[in-house]
Amino acid sequence: MNTGDTLLIIYNLLLSSFGKQNWWPAETxxxxxxxxxxxxxxxxxxxxxxxxxxxxxxxxxxxxxxxxxxxxxxxxxxxxxxxxxxxxxxxxxxxxxxxxxxxxxxxxxxxxxxxxxxxxxxxxxxxxxxxxxxxxxxAELPLFVIDTYTYRILTRHGLVDENIDYSELQAIFMDNLPHEAELFKEFHALIVKAGKEFCKKKPLCIECPLRILDKEIS
Ligand code: SF4
The missing domain is CATH 1.10.340.30 (Hypothetical protein; domain 2)
Structure with a gap:
Protein backbone atom coordinates (compact mmCIF):
# COMPACT_ATOMS: atom_id res chain seq x y z
CA MET A 1 0.00 0.00 0.00
CA ASN A 2 1.36 3.43 -0.85
CA THR A 3 1.80 6.23 1.67
CA GLY A 4 -1.04 8.34 0.31
CA ASP A 5 -3.49 5.46 0.76
CA THR A 6 -2.25 4.86 4.30
CA LEU A 7 -2.72 8.53 5.20
CA LEU A 8 -6.23 8.52 3.75
CA ILE A 9 -7.11 5.42 5.76
CA ILE A 10 -6.02 7.25 8.91
CA TYR A 11 -8.06 10.27 7.86
CA ASN A 12 -11.18 8.24 7.13
CA LEU A 13 -10.97 6.22 10.35
CA LEU A 14 -10.72 9.44 12.35
CA LEU A 15 -13.39 11.25 10.37
CA SER A 16 -15.90 8.43 10.64
CA SER A 17 -15.35 8.19 14.38
CA PHE A 18 -15.14 11.89 15.33
CA GLY A 19 -16.99 13.66 12.50
CA LYS A 20 -15.91 16.97 11.01
CA GLN A 21 -14.12 19.29 13.41
CA ASN A 22 -14.61 22.48 11.35
CA TRP A 23 -11.42 24.16 12.55
CA TRP A 24 -10.21 26.84 13.17
CA PRO A 25 -12.63 27.92 15.91
CA ALA A 26 -12.42 31.69 15.24
CA GLU A 27 -14.88 34.32 14.06
CA THR A 28 -12.32 36.45 12.21
CA ALA A 139 -4.75 32.22 4.64
CA GLU A 140 -6.62 28.97 3.90
CA LEU A 141 -3.80 27.65 1.75
CA PRO A 142 -2.82 23.96 1.63
CA LEU A 143 0.16 23.56 3.94
CA PHE A 144 0.03 20.59 6.31
CA VAL A 145 0.53 21.45 10.00
CA ILE A 146 2.70 19.11 12.06
CA ASP A 147 2.44 18.82 15.81
CA THR A 148 3.41 16.45 18.60
CA TYR A 149 0.36 14.28 17.99
CA THR A 150 1.16 13.83 14.29
CA TYR A 151 4.63 12.63 15.22
CA ARG A 152 3.37 10.41 18.03
CA ILE A 153 0.66 8.67 16.01
CA LEU A 154 2.84 7.99 12.98
CA THR A 155 5.84 6.78 14.98
CA ARG A 156 3.74 4.57 17.26
CA HIS A 157 2.37 2.80 14.20
CA GLY A 158 5.85 2.42 12.73
CA LEU A 159 4.99 4.57 9.71
CA VAL A 160 7.94 6.93 10.12
CA ASP A 161 11.32 6.80 11.82
CA GLU A 162 11.56 8.23 15.34
CA ASN A 163 14.35 10.55 14.22
CA ILE A 164 12.20 12.25 11.60
CA ASP A 165 12.16 16.05 11.86
CA TYR A 166 9.36 18.58 11.29
CA SER A 167 10.15 19.24 7.62
CA GLU A 168 10.51 15.58 6.74
CA LEU A 169 7.24 14.68 8.45
CA GLN A 170 5.49 17.57 6.75
CA ALA A 171 6.84 16.36 3.39
CA ILE A 172 5.23 12.94 3.94
CA PHE A 173 1.82 14.62 3.95
CA MET A 174 2.61 17.23 1.30
CA ASP A 175 4.08 14.71 -1.12
CA ASN A 176 1.35 12.09 -0.77
CA LEU A 177 -1.95 13.91 -0.40
CA PRO A 178 -3.85 16.19 -2.77
CA HIS A 179 -3.10 19.81 -1.95
CA GLU A 180 -6.56 20.74 -0.69
CA ALA A 181 -6.85 23.21 2.17
CA GLU A 182 -10.13 21.71 3.40
CA LEU A 183 -8.60 18.23 3.60
CA PHE A 184 -5.52 19.51 5.42
CA LYS A 185 -7.59 21.59 7.84
CA GLU A 186 -9.82 18.70 8.77
CA PHE A 187 -7.02 16.12 8.89
CA HIS A 188 -4.87 18.14 11.28
CA ALA A 189 -7.87 18.86 13.51
CA LEU A 190 -8.75 15.15 13.61
CA ILE A 191 -5.17 14.22 14.51
CA VAL A 192 -5.23 16.70 17.39
CA LYS A 193 -8.51 15.22 18.63
CA ALA A 194 -7.15 11.66 18.44
CA GLY A 195 -3.99 12.75 20.24
CA LYS A 196 -5.81 14.55 23.02
CA GLU A 197 -8.37 11.84 23.62
CA PHE A 198 -6.42 8.65 23.00
CA CYS A 199 -2.81 8.98 21.84
CA LYS A 200 -1.66 10.54 25.10
CA LYS A 201 1.75 9.98 26.68
CA LYS A 202 0.20 6.74 27.90
CA PRO A 203 -1.88 5.64 24.91
CA LEU A 204 -5.48 4.44 25.26
CA CYS A 205 -5.39 2.15 22.24
CA ILE A 206 -8.35 -0.04 23.19
CA GLU A 207 -10.84 2.78 22.65
CA CYS A 208 -9.00 4.61 19.83
CA PRO A 209 -10.40 4.67 16.27
CA LEU A 210 -6.89 3.91 14.98
CA ARG A 211 -6.61 0.61 16.90
CA ILE A 212 -7.43 -1.22 13.64
CA LEU A 213 -4.98 0.78 11.53
CA ASP A 214 -2.19 -1.78 11.40
CA LYS A 215 -4.61 -4.46 10.20
CA GLU A 216 -6.13 -2.11 7.61
CA ILE A 217 -2.79 -1.32 5.99
CA SER A 218 -1.14 -4.74 6.25
S1 SF4 B 1 -3.80 5.56 20.97
FE1 SF4 B 1 -4.60 5.30 18.89
S2 SF4 B 1 -3.21 6.42 17.58
FE2 SF4 B 1 -2.17 6.13 19.53
S3 SF4 B 1 -0.96 4.26 19.26
FE3 SF4 B 1 -2.93 3.67 20.17
S4 SF4 B 1 -4.25 3.13 18.44
FE4 SF4 B 1 -2.52 4.32 17.65
Whole structure:
Protein backbone atom coordinates (compact mmCIF):
# COMPACT_ATOMS: atom_id res chain seq x y z
CA MET A 1 0.00 0.00 0.00
CA ASN A 2 1.36 3.43 -0.85
CA THR A 3 1.80 6.23 1.67
CA GLY A 4 -1.04 8.34 0.31
CA ASP A 5 -3.49 5.46 0.76
CA THR A 6 -2.25 4.86 4.30
CA LEU A 7 -2.72 8.53 5.20
CA LEU A 8 -6.23 8.52 3.75
CA ILE A 9 -7.11 5.42 5.76
CA ILE A 10 -6.02 7.25 8.91
CA TYR A 11 -8.06 10.27 7.86
CA ASN A 12 -11.18 8.24 7.13
CA LEU A 13 -10.97 6.22 10.35
CA LEU A 14 -10.72 9.44 12.35
CA LEU A 15 -13.39 11.25 10.37
CA SER A 16 -15.90 8.43 10.64
CA SER A 17 -15.35 8.19 14.38
CA PHE A 18 -15.14 11.89 15.33
CA GLY A 19 -16.99 13.66 12.50
CA LYS A 20 -15.91 16.97 11.01
CA GLN A 21 -14.12 19.29 13.41
CA ASN A 22 -14.61 22.48 11.35
CA TRP A 23 -11.42 24.16 12.55
CA TRP A 24 -10.21 26.84 13.17
CA PRO A 25 -12.63 27.92 15.91
CA ALA A 26 -12.42 31.69 15.24
CA GLU A 27 -14.88 34.32 14.06
CA THR A 28 -12.32 36.45 12.21
CA UNK A 29 -8.83 36.19 10.72
CA UNK A 30 -7.44 38.39 13.49
CA UNK A 31 -8.96 36.11 16.09
CA UNK A 32 -7.40 33.15 14.28
CA UNK A 33 -3.86 34.54 14.40
CA UNK A 34 -4.29 35.60 18.03
CA UNK A 35 -5.45 32.08 18.90
CA UNK A 36 -2.51 30.55 17.03
CA UNK A 37 -0.06 32.45 19.26
CA UNK A 38 -2.00 31.95 22.49
CA UNK A 39 -2.43 28.20 22.04
CA UNK A 40 1.30 27.53 22.37
CA UNK A 41 1.79 25.28 25.43
CA UNK A 42 -1.72 25.58 26.80
CA UNK A 43 -5.18 24.07 26.44
CA UNK A 44 -7.71 25.55 24.07
CA UNK A 45 -10.15 26.28 26.92
CA UNK A 46 -7.58 28.68 28.40
CA UNK A 47 -7.12 30.33 25.01
CA UNK A 48 -10.88 30.81 24.77
CA UNK A 49 -10.93 32.66 28.10
CA UNK A 50 -8.18 35.01 26.91
CA UNK A 51 -9.96 35.61 23.60
CA UNK A 52 -13.22 36.28 25.43
CA UNK A 53 -11.43 38.96 27.46
CA UNK A 54 -10.10 40.62 24.31
CA UNK A 55 -13.48 40.42 22.61
CA UNK A 56 -15.25 41.91 25.62
CA UNK A 57 -12.81 44.85 25.44
CA UNK A 58 -13.47 45.19 21.69
CA UNK A 59 -9.75 44.64 21.13
CA UNK A 60 -9.76 41.81 18.59
CA UNK A 61 -8.55 43.91 15.69
CA UNK A 62 -5.14 44.86 14.35
CA UNK A 63 -5.81 48.44 15.42
CA UNK A 64 -7.03 47.48 18.88
CA UNK A 65 -4.05 45.22 19.50
CA UNK A 66 -1.62 47.79 18.09
CA UNK A 67 -2.82 50.54 20.40
CA UNK A 68 -2.77 48.41 23.54
CA UNK A 69 0.28 48.78 25.83
CA UNK A 70 2.18 45.55 26.32
CA UNK A 71 1.41 45.29 30.05
CA UNK A 72 -2.31 45.77 29.43
CA UNK A 73 -2.28 43.09 26.73
CA UNK A 74 -0.54 40.76 29.20
CA UNK A 75 -3.38 41.28 31.65
CA UNK A 76 -6.06 40.54 29.07
CA UNK A 77 -4.45 37.28 27.97
CA UNK A 78 -3.48 36.05 31.44
CA UNK A 79 -5.72 32.94 31.30
CA UNK A 80 -3.65 31.60 28.36
CA UNK A 81 -0.51 31.28 30.54
CA UNK A 82 3.02 32.54 29.77
CA UNK A 83 1.18 35.82 29.31
CA UNK A 84 4.17 38.19 29.25
CA UNK A 85 5.93 36.08 26.62
CA UNK A 86 2.78 35.62 24.56
CA UNK A 87 1.91 39.32 24.75
CA UNK A 88 5.38 40.11 23.37
CA UNK A 89 4.94 37.54 20.60
CA UNK A 90 1.51 38.88 19.72
CA UNK A 91 2.91 42.40 19.56
CA UNK A 92 5.74 41.18 17.31
CA UNK A 93 3.21 39.60 14.97
CA UNK A 94 0.98 42.67 14.91
CA UNK A 95 4.03 44.90 14.28
CA UNK A 96 4.97 42.65 11.35
CA UNK A 97 1.48 43.00 9.81
CA UNK A 98 1.54 46.76 10.37
CA UNK A 99 5.08 47.33 9.07
CA UNK A 100 4.94 45.10 6.00
CA UNK A 101 1.25 45.15 5.06
CA UNK A 102 -0.08 48.40 6.50
CA UNK A 103 -2.12 46.44 9.05
CA UNK A 104 -4.00 44.57 6.34
CA UNK A 105 -4.04 40.83 7.00
CA UNK A 106 -5.74 40.16 3.66
CA UNK A 107 -2.69 41.60 1.92
CA UNK A 108 -0.42 39.15 3.74
CA UNK A 109 -2.81 36.29 2.99
CA UNK A 110 -2.91 37.15 -0.73
CA UNK A 111 0.73 36.02 -1.08
CA UNK A 112 1.81 32.48 -1.90
CA UNK A 113 2.47 29.84 0.74
CA UNK A 114 6.25 30.24 0.77
CA UNK A 115 6.14 34.03 1.07
CA UNK A 116 3.59 33.98 3.90
CA UNK A 117 5.45 31.25 5.75
CA UNK A 118 8.86 32.89 5.42
CA UNK A 119 7.44 36.24 6.54
CA UNK A 120 5.81 34.68 9.61
CA UNK A 121 8.95 32.74 10.50
CA UNK A 122 10.92 35.99 10.49
CA UNK A 123 8.79 37.19 13.42
CA UNK A 124 10.45 36.61 16.79
CA UNK A 125 8.47 33.94 18.68
CA UNK A 126 6.63 32.47 15.69
CA UNK A 127 7.78 28.89 15.07
CA UNK A 128 6.93 26.43 12.35
CA UNK A 129 3.75 25.00 13.84
CA UNK A 130 2.32 28.45 14.51
CA UNK A 131 3.35 29.80 11.10
CA UNK A 132 1.93 26.77 9.30
CA UNK A 133 -1.32 26.96 11.28
CA UNK A 134 -1.71 30.59 10.17
CA UNK A 135 -1.02 29.65 6.53
CA UNK A 136 -3.57 26.82 6.63
CA UNK A 137 -6.34 28.24 8.79
CA UNK A 138 -5.77 31.97 8.29
CA ALA A 139 -4.75 32.22 4.64
CA GLU A 140 -6.62 28.97 3.90
CA LEU A 141 -3.80 27.65 1.75
CA PRO A 142 -2.82 23.96 1.63
CA LEU A 143 0.16 23.56 3.94
CA PHE A 144 0.03 20.59 6.31
CA VAL A 145 0.53 21.45 10.00
CA ILE A 146 2.70 19.11 12.06
CA ASP A 147 2.44 18.82 15.81
CA THR A 148 3.41 16.45 18.60
CA TYR A 149 0.36 14.28 17.99
CA THR A 150 1.16 13.83 14.29
CA TYR A 151 4.63 12.63 15.22
CA ARG A 152 3.37 10.41 18.03
CA ILE A 153 0.66 8.67 16.01
CA LEU A 154 2.84 7.99 12.98
CA THR A 155 5.84 6.78 14.98
CA ARG A 156 3.74 4.57 17.26
CA HIS A 157 2.37 2.80 14.20
CA GLY A 158 5.85 2.42 12.73
CA LEU A 159 4.99 4.57 9.71
CA VAL A 160 7.94 6.93 10.12
CA ASP A 161 11.32 6.80 11.82
CA GLU A 162 11.56 8.23 15.34
CA ASN A 163 14.35 10.55 14.22
CA ILE A 164 12.20 12.25 11.60
CA ASP A 165 12.16 16.05 11.86
CA TYR A 166 9.36 18.58 11.29
CA SER A 167 10.15 19.24 7.62
CA GLU A 168 10.51 15.58 6.74
CA LEU A 169 7.24 14.68 8.45
CA GLN A 170 5.49 17.57 6.75
CA ALA A 171 6.84 16.36 3.39
CA ILE A 172 5.23 12.94 3.94
CA PHE A 173 1.82 14.62 3.95
CA MET A 174 2.61 17.23 1.30
CA ASP A 175 4.08 14.71 -1.12
CA ASN A 176 1.35 12.09 -0.77
CA LEU A 177 -1.95 13.91 -0.40
CA PRO A 178 -3.85 16.19 -2.77
CA HIS A 179 -3.10 19.81 -1.95
CA GLU A 180 -6.56 20.74 -0.69
CA ALA A 181 -6.85 23.21 2.17
CA GLU A 182 -10.13 21.71 3.40
CA LEU A 183 -8.60 18.23 3.60
CA PHE A 184 -5.52 19.51 5.42
CA LYS A 185 -7.59 21.59 7.84
CA GLU A 186 -9.82 18.70 8.77
CA PHE A 187 -7.02 16.12 8.89
CA HIS A 188 -4.87 18.14 11.28
CA ALA A 189 -7.87 18.86 13.51
CA LEU A 190 -8.75 15.15 13.61
CA ILE A 191 -5.17 14.22 14.51
CA VAL A 192 -5.23 16.70 17.39
CA LYS A 193 -8.51 15.22 18.63
CA ALA A 194 -7.15 11.66 18.44
CA GLY A 195 -3.99 12.75 20.24
CA LYS A 196 -5.81 14.55 23.02
CA GLU A 197 -8.37 11.84 23.62
CA PHE A 198 -6.42 8.65 23.00
CA CYS A 199 -2.81 8.98 21.84
CA LYS A 200 -1.66 10.54 25.10
CA LYS A 201 1.75 9.98 26.68
CA LYS A 202 0.20 6.74 27.90
CA PRO A 203 -1.88 5.64 24.91
CA LEU A 204 -5.48 4.44 25.26
CA CYS A 205 -5.39 2.15 22.24
CA ILE A 206 -8.35 -0.04 23.19
CA GLU A 207 -10.84 2.78 22.65
CA CYS A 208 -9.00 4.61 19.83
CA PRO A 209 -10.40 4.67 16.27
CA LEU A 210 -6.89 3.91 14.98
CA ARG A 211 -6.61 0.61 16.90
CA ILE A 212 -7.43 -1.22 13.64
CA LEU A 213 -4.98 0.78 11.53
CA ASP A 214 -2.19 -1.78 11.40
CA LYS A 215 -4.61 -4.46 10.20
CA GLU A 216 -6.13 -2.11 7.61
CA ILE A 217 -2.79 -1.32 5.99
CA SER A 218 -1.14 -4.74 6.25
S1 SF4 B 1 -3.80 5.56 20.97
FE1 SF4 B 1 -2.93 3.67 20.17
S2 SF4 B 1 -4.25 3.13 18.44
FE2 SF4 B 1 -4.60 5.30 18.89
S3 SF4 B 1 -3.21 6.42 17.58
FE3 SF4 B 1 -2.17 6.13 19.53
S4 SF4 B 1 -0.96 4.26 19.26
FE4 SF4 B 1 -2.52 4.32 17.65
Missing amino acids: KVEMIVGAVLTQNTSWSNVEKAIRNLRAGDLLSIEGLSNMPLNVLSDYIKPAGYFNLKARRLKNLIDFVNDRYAGNLDELFSLDITAIREGLLSVNGIGRETADSIVLYG
